[in-house]
Amino acid sequence: MRRPVVGWCGIALALLSACASTAPAELLDRSLRFDPPIELPEPDQLGTTSLEASLRERRSAREFASTELPLAQLAQLFWAGQGVTDANGHRTAPSAGALYPLELYAVTETTVSHYLPDGHRLEQRPDPRPWPELADAAFAQSFIGDAPTVLVISGVVERTEARYGAVASDLMNREAGHAAQNILLQAAALELATVPVGGFDPARVARLLGLPPGEEVLYLIPVGVPPG
Structure with missing residues (x-):
């Protein structure tokens, strides 16, 4: 059952003009900072869909309605x-070792958001620049x-x-798989359409998002309400 919740992109829309720029997205200043973090809606840790049902219903879906993803659903996926x-x-x-090398972001037409697990918070910046080039950076997969x-x-x-040491990268990649599967199963429980994407230029996506040096993009997961 989809949960009725409040939209989230409006948080930053009023500030978009401050970030308007004609510079190409790939010239994004890596020193850009996020706005002060906001507290996210508390995650639902009980739910109404069983794990077995989520496993059964999970599918790779590449068609989405234009409906904005509500903040509470985004928060649940991050959690x-x-x-x-x-x-x-x-x-x-x-x-591995409870060292937690992963970071989670959400990109929309108007914002880039970063999840802060401690305190279950979100920091955002109004930034429309990465979106037009994101699909192209994923080898022109238009559904993105x-x-x-x-x-x-x-x-x-x-x-x-x-x-x-030398196996750190392998361990991090496996951990990304663990996190991605959690997100996909949660999306199934929320009746959302989603698909994991591994085909993209990681260096280009990192530039588009303004990620700091040493932070590598591992997975893209487009998500939204199914059409119809």
Whole structure:
């Protein structure tokens, strides 16, 4: 059952004019900062859909309605991917050594958002520049531009390297798979359309989003309400 919730992109729409620019998205200033974080709606940790039903219903879907993804659903997807689940800081997805190298973002036509697991918060910046080129950076897979929101999983391998050395990158990539599957199953429980995308130019997507050096893009997950 889809949960009625409040839209989220309006948080930053009033500030868009401050970020307007004719510069190409790939020249995005990496020093750009997000607005102060906001608290997200509390995640639903009980739900009404069983794990088995979510496994059965999960499908790769490439068609989306233009409906904006509500903030509460976005918050639930973020929590499924990297939410904190106890007082010791453990998260929904396993991590080698509990070092948590992953970062989660959401990109829309108007904003770039970054999930902060501690405190279940979101920081945003009004930024329409990455969106027009995101599908092209994914080898012109047009359905990416059809989705109202694209989730981005990135990773900072140096967080894992100190302990795991040469295998750190492999461990981080596996962890991205754990987080992605959590997100896909949560999307199925929310009756959302989504598909994991591994075909893209990671360096170009990182430039489009203005990610800092050392942060690598690992997965794109377009998500939205199914058509009809």
